[in-house]
Amino acid sequence: MSVQRVCFQLQVKPARIEEYAGRHAAVWPDMLRALKETGWKNYSLFLREDGLLIGYFETESLEAARQGMAATEVNARWQAEMGEFFEDLDVGPDEGFLRLREVFNLEDQLAALDEIETIHLDSDDPTEK
Template sequence: MIKKAVRMKLYPGLKEEYAKRHDELWPEMREMLKEHGAISYSIFLDPETDYLFGYLEIEDEGKWASVPDTEINRKWWDYMKDMMETNPDHSPVSVELEQVFEL
């Protein structure tokens, strides 16, 4: 198992809508994530800064690296672009975080 963490930025005031969209995650998106090796995926919010912290456990970096190329993932990015900082291709602006401790 490989652990990954990322930081993203939610626009202010959109916590409830962001959570709602994820609570209603499309079945085909859920299936694609599992097919690409996602064992678990959690997202946390720092309400003081609107930073999102994503924590993932994946099976394989190679399988995971192809997620951005899937049609359903690009559709999800388009759906979420109005809620968070994004790149020109509508992917979330994200910073990979470095693990510095584990118990």
């Protein structure tokens, strides 16, 4: 199974930005372990000064990663505490984020270019070499 790259957006309430950042400076150890065990890899959050939050992670299956976290007790506690930090959110942050569409990935395009160049080099047609 290939790795899915997931990028998402949420809006942190401006009055809560510093507290939100502080909470993420030392995430609960059991939450960190649960994320790892349920397939959330290379997970980062980026916060703009106006509260725009962009998250990124890699997983084999977004649905399986979400379901795995939903089955943990620590996630229920974390989502309950984090939900109050966001604007216009009627569900938990892990369910209510806006997923962004990936339109470019350097490694994917370089791999495709390498494949095309390899095909051309292996061709018996001297005009393609």
